Amino acid sequence: MQNKSKILICAYACQPHRGSEPGVGWNMVSELANNSQYKYLVATRSYYKTYIEKETIPDNLEFFYYELPQIFIRLKERFNLLRIYYYLWMLGAYIKLRKQKNSFYIIHHLTFVNDWLPSLFVLFKTKYNHFIWGPIGSHSRVNSIFLNSRKEKVIEKIRIFLQTFYRTFDPFFMICKKQSSKIIGINNNVKNKLKLKHKLQHKFISFPAIALSQKQIDEAIYQAKKKRISKETFNIISVGRLMYIKNFHFTISVFAEFLKSIPENEKEKIILTIIGEGSQKNALIEKCKTLNIYKNVQFLGNIPQKEVMNYFSKANVFLFPTLESAGFVILEAMVNFLPVLALNTGGPKQFLKEETENQLVEYDNRMSKMEIINSMASKLKKLYNNSDLINKIGLVNHNEIVNNYTWDKKAKKVISIYNSLK
The missing domain is CATH 3.40.50.2000 (Glycogen Phosphorylase B;)
Known part of the structure; x- marks a missing residue:
């Protein structure tokens, strides 16, 4: 028995x-x-x-x-x-x-x-x-x-x-x-x-x-109460191993196209922070230099999880066009009240249930890579110009995690x- x-x-x-x-x-x-x-x-x-x-x-x-x-x-x-x-x-x-x-x-x-x-x-x-x-x-x-x-x-x-x-x-x-x-x-x-x-x-x-754990949720809420979004900076964050499945080459291309649309006197305040290590790091750095955006991008490598959460709490947008089917960092960004810009595929698609028109980029085989890049860059520009929309989407994403994940x-x-x- x-x-x-x-x-x-x-x-x-x-x-x-x-x-x-x-x-x-x-x-x-x-x-x-x-x-x-x-x-x-x-x-x-x-x-x-x-x-x-x-x-x-x-x-x-x-x-x-x-x-x-x-x-x-x-x-x-x-x-x-x-x-x-x-x-x-x-x-x-x-x-x-x-x-x-x-x-x-x-x-x-x-x-x-x-x-x-x-x-x-x-x-x-x-x-x-x-x-x-x-x-x-x-x-x-x-x-x-x-x-x-x-x-x-x-x-x-x-x-x-x-x-x-x-x-x-x-x-x-x-x-x-x-x-x-x-x-x-x-x-x-x-x-x-x-x-x-x-x-x-x-x-x-x-x-x-x-x-995510209740402790992570509580910490995100605590940090959000202290958060003061500065109009002097616009912080975009991306986190993950620097390998092809994470699509960081695409991330940098999107950021470069977005910067082209920004007036010269505003570009200095915009920073893309990339956290993670991997085989593509040197190639990504060279790409930033070639595109003349290196001064707007910081590569932090691997840092302790607590520091990653600190960067999330100070960011405006999470830029993550990953090609994978899951990813803790998506949940961590969402619980930290961030909009997530991603492709309408894999992991992000299953977690982002609301405000998808402002977060997910649709694409199919008829579109060129440049068309997809421009589509995501335009969504990033929309968020840059609308802090109320950032706050609205951030709250929706946070509640999705609290209620379901x-x-x-x-x-x-x-x-x-x-x-x-x-």
């Missing part, structure tokens, strides 16, 4: 006070434990143990730490073999846990948030328990007009090939689709990528993987799924 209160969670990435995958892992498991009486065992990497043990752990939350031998870690770091390491880690963790002969009523794969590699924790599935796969997702195919070099085009083709290969030929991927009681996609595009047969589509539900609300959604399987 299965103990219906015991849940095993696979959270390969799980670290407090972090964004991205580790943030999804930690925030979700801690909120799940705080919001229900289920007993959770979370399998995660030994790497995160020292960070987790500094936190207050609820009584109904335990961790199982596992790591592959050091030689695998060195190979992963030297040859960028993260996905292979992840695959082997799941297999090793499964074998180790299986030896403990624990039984679980629900097995939940939480991280990685990945819809083209399977979860080997599906091997725990029996006819007496349930397997939940997700949230899972991935970046959609990038439109070639946003790829700036042959190298980027090759990388994109390899990325799509690998995703298609695993979804088509990995037997564990097929097992995950068939054996899952529920599949949680970060958006409805995931269902199309999985190519679920009609009889399996009832398993699929959709909601984003990311959210907190970890507490997300955990309650997952718990309702658990309860439905009893």
